[in-house]
Amino acid sequence: MYMVMETCYKDSMYMSNNKQKWSEQEDRHSTLLSNAQAVRAVTAAVEGTLGPKGLDTMLVSRNGDVIVTNDGVTILDLMEITHPAAKMLINIARAQQDEIGDGTTTATLLAGALVQEACAHVQTGVPVTRVIEGIQQGISRALEEIQARSRPLEQVDDPRLLQVARIAGREHGDIASLVVKAAQLMGLEKLRDPSFRLSEMIVSSVGATSEVFHGLLLNKQRMSPHMPEKVEKTWVFLLDDALEAEGIDEEALRTETGFQTYLQYKEEFRQSVRRLIDLGVRFICTGRGVSPVAEEMLTEAGVFVVQRVSSRDMRRLADYTGARPVKRTGLHKSPDELKKMLGWCAHVYQDKRMDMIRLEGGHGKPMATILVGATTAEVVGERARIAKDAASSVQAAVRGGIVPGGGALELYISRVIEKYREKVRGMAAYGVDAVAKALRRPITQIVLNAGFNPLEKIEDANAGQIHTNCDSLAIDCESGEVVDMMKRGVLDPTLVKYHALKAAGEVAVAVLRIQTIVRMRSDGMEDQGGF
Template identity: 30%
Template sequence: MAQLGGAGQPIIILPEGTSRFQGKDAQRLNILAGKILAETIRTTLGPKGMDKMLVDSLGDIVVTNDGVTILREMDIAHPAAKMLVEVAKTQEDEVGDGTTTAVIIAGELLKKAEELLDINVHPTIIAMGYRQAALKAQEILEDISIEANDKETLLNVAMTAMTGKGSEKAKEPLADLIVSAVMQVEEDGEVNKKNINIQRIQGASVDESHIVNGIVVDKSRADNSMPKNIENAKIALLKYPIEVKDLETDAKIKLTDPNQMQAFIENEEQMIKDMVQKVIDSGANVIFCQKGIDDLAVHYLSRAGILAVKRAKKSDMERLEKATGAQLVTNIEDLSAAELGEAGKVYEKKIFDDVLIFVEECKDPKAISIILRGSTRHVAEEVERALDDAIGVVASTMEDKQVVIGGGAPEIEISRKLREYADTISGREQLAVNAFAEALEVVPKTLAENAGLDSIDAIVDLRAAHEDSPYMGLDVFQGEVMDMRESGVVEPQRVKKQAIQSAAEAAEMILRIDDMIAAKGGLEATGDDMGDMGGMPGGMPGGMPPMM
């Protein structure tokens, strides 16, 4: 990239092949990328949202309507689109649900900003207006939130999160499993989702899913000669291998006599025997080892009637600590009865094609497992994603004890109050606040469209109903505006708060970009190609966005 100097000589600033877009061109391309991404996942929103089939380069298939899964599986190249993907990932990490909502709000904010840019409203003014509107929206959200600390509300939150996903037909029993699991692992008002292990097994209907009062480990016994079932289990958790350690440095041992070789082998065997004896002396009858266990050690453990599992995952070891009360031992010399955990029974069981170790009847476990069934792998995977979302929202509700009504009710109410707020603002920021208010209506509008309803009629009816009550939402099954409190459609306040905040911040950041400079190949999906929506790679029809 060159620029002429004073003497007519070119001054090389950037290497040849560098792409650069400035001013309105840069803004137009970034906004277009955001709009395309939002449109891609928009049809998945709500109880009647559709699914997407994603096929990777190896031919693996994912069928889902989970927003963050779709965005994670898509091979997105455009930098502005990647920023919106980060919005979805943050939403997933913070709350566990509402990813689609966050992205489509961000996309609509960019769309409304484009309209303001066309009438020469400065991007900084739009960004400032959006910031003011987002802060006001959080205040309004606080006002329309409802306090929730009873089990019935938690069940409704879980069922709302699962509606429209593969788990919908069994949402009531699954919601009961999730609420029971979250309440069990809750400690001091906080819930760590990692303490709930979902063990997915295909080959049965979703209805056969159940909760385990303990932990399920996706491993088998170290040897079939070991006992298959242990009652009144005393459990040792070892991070130390029960085998002779390799030397950290290269070393050679020169043996001149066969007796020396025999003594060397016997010494190794004695070391392993001593380690096994240490386990036996502690009183343990079940061992979970994060490292390896020597074949000779397996033999001695089996003779002592001890059930051993080797190379257990770190996450399983942490959950076993929480469930059994055992302490993870990093040196076998420190193993004693004080470090052991307890469980009513530990046994190995084969379910479909999976051999699992069950650690059950734990006393007040703070980590538990859910056995999730599904007729096929794809069904089980989608139900697992639904459960993961539901666990996130139930945990958020338990921590915050605040919910909002669903069905598009909060977005319509915030939109209505923001219009009133806009009238109090002088200057062009008023236009941006009004645009923010209009953008939020994309949520109920999309819910209506995905249910096959007239979106204009739905919005008009909702606006009229909100003159009387802030809890009126769209019942997509009845096709009518109803009081969503009575229908039990509720969501955690944190889902909406995070979605609006993240969407506003992402839109604001994208709007403030007026210059895009990229190395060769870095912006291949920009320029005029962004407007060409025809054709997938390989000649497949369907119009996938060229930014992917």
């Protein structure tokens, strides 16, 4: 009896000690688990949109406004998020959008998978620092493999470019064709210019006919309805300032000298405006407002004036027309000096149907505009987002080459990482293993969204890749058969894949490194030091 009681006591103590250890472990990992759940919630919001069979997400505001889209960055950007770890994931997705313009869903999916796999290892007792070390090694090796397997695109008339646009454009062939045509008009050198964004050439309008044309569209109106609706073969003047006389201090204006100076400034300003008219300038854009005096003179002279033009549009106008934007002090230059600042445009007119200003026949750099139209504002918005994704992917493909899509490349590289794991010593190998498993997540989700069993289909694709040593085999979302993505034209830009994985690794490591969440003071007081 005593032995039984002693045994029960020991068992009770053993269970109590284990329970205490388990409780301590839970406390230690509570922040990580909370962050992982938040990241998972964000991932769940976009994972259903991936692939050709991905569905849409409906976003509803508190006012009842509705947006229906399967654009990852739009969903993430408009989601109501409070958890700090979730916000980190969304910020990484935005960074992916800013850097490349596409691939936000893939980046989010990979980041979520990395965190999920890492948490599973941490809960079994693997130190977080070792998992992080392994993830960094695995990501670095995977990025090297992506670059090594990139296929270059040397010409804008390469037929594969249309396939890139079609895949990024969610099978919208008409939009893909418009984007590729615009890319061909811009040329290889312009597309490879780091400061140029083809996606910024996209303009959308309800009721417009979708087209690509040489020229610009400004989402502005002429300053006055009394000004001409159209001017042709005109000099162009760009004023990155207000078109008004120089001001004078109110106190100085009360003095005789100040008042005379004021009258002098007004007269000089009138002469400056008259100089522009006499030079044959019939199209003027200003960065700020226009004074009533200038408006009256320019209206009488039949000049087309657009005020408060953004800096971005001012740069585009300068590139397209060849004009050099000047500040207000430049108005005092001589006619010969002013003429050197002018640009030229063959046609400028107010498009009443779209309520925009259209320019064609500029004498500056070639410029293409992709006009996307539809019957309703909701559809126009979604088509514009699709076009921007396609344009970003086309430019990324020209800059960095292409790789097979459909999750094929990630599946192939996952096996490369599995082999690499054998060379990694210590517990860091568990982090490498997390990378290998996360790389299978894109193809898993694509197959799942297509309505197939991912366990069965991924093994089929994996076996096919091993048998043929081909990195482009994946699953056809229509038939469920293993097919060659390169031959089917399912192509992704290398830079999209590269930056998506890099961004996913960065956010996963950042989330895993958080041990404690502390609420900051909200009183606005700066830390004065001490206790």
